[in-house]
Amino acid sequence: MSSQQDLALREPARSLAGRVGHQIIHSTWADRFVSVATPVALLILWEVAARGGFVDTRFFPAPTTIASSLLDLATSGTLWTDTGASVGRLLAGLALGAVPGIIVGLFMGLNRFAKLAMEPIIAATYPIPKSAIFPLFLLIFGLGEVSKIAIVAVGVFFPVAINTAAGVREISPIYRDVGSNFKAGRWNTFRHIALPGALPLVLTGLQLASGMGLMLIVVAEMLGGNSGLGFLIWNSWQTFSVGTMYAALIVISSLGLLLSLAMVEIERLLVPWRKR
Incomplete structure (x- = not known):
């Protein structure tokens, strides 16, 4: 094949690759635009509805009013x-609940007796509202x-333990067979097979547990605290400071988002082979 024929064949392929790349970039920017534009549009609609008297601002103050309350809280x-x-x-x-949860989950996944002993207890106590x-x-x-701290630890323990046990049970039997063929002891089986194999679901359990823990700490501070975001919400309710209440809710929502992003980044570093 001559060089001119080879060039003629390559040119359409390059053109097609360029069009596909342009479409991918365009699609990515369109997705990002929709993700950002939707909440912004809702905030603008809320602001217009509040200023136009379409909603009761005693309960639904304008976003600018909430932002002012948030700024005042930050300044003070x-x-x-x-x-x-x-x-x-x-x-x-999180630390006090996740560590025992991982240990118990690993034992339940590796040891049949531990599974038989612990599974009924977890099944009976997990549904109880914390x-x-x-x-x-x-x-x-x-x-x-x-x-x-204890109520958060209890709430964190269950999703971590359950997901860890499920992660160990989902490990392909071939990996355990390889470890057995190489005479791997319990510690090496735990370190090189069980823990890495269960790690994706362990991190999923931790992500669920972080959200659960955030909800529980807010409830705990409402019922028996004199500081914290839960206490701030409860005190705002008692004084009918609705703007402050919404400001605290925004901070809680932001903390939840940051925790979720942190867990995604940790998963990317520890489990690079797992694609989302």
Whole structure:
């Protein structure tokens, strides 16, 4: 084949690749535009409805009013103090609940006796609303920090344990057979087969648990706290400061988004082979 014929064949392929690449870029920008434009349009609609008197601003203040309340809270330092208190309790509860959850889930996935012993207990206690047992925690631990961290830890434990056990059970038997053929002991089986194999579902459980923990810490601060975002919402309700209430809700929503993005980034680093 001559060089002119080869060039003639390559030119349409390059043109097609260029058109496909342009379509992909255009589609990506269109998706991003829709993702950003939709909430912005809803905020503008809300603002117009509030200023036009179509909604009761006592309960649905305009977004600009909420933004003003958020700015006032940030300027006074109240927002940072309460947010810091909630985040500290949340992270402590996540650590105290996730570590035992991973350990128990791994044992349930690897050991038949552990599965038979623990599965009925988890199945019976998991459906109990964690907010319903918070008064019991208040009786045991008092109104201090321990009761709030404990309720988050309990809520985190269950999704992490259940997902970890499911992750171990989904490991292909061929990997265990390879470990058995190479005379891998329990520790090496745990370290090189069970934990890496279960890691994708462990991280999924942690992502679910972080959202659960955020909800529980807000409830705990509402019922038995004198600081934190939950307390800020409850105090705003008592004083009918609706703008402050919405501002706290925005911060909670932002924390949830940040936690979700952090878990996605951790998954990208620890489980690069798993594609979303």
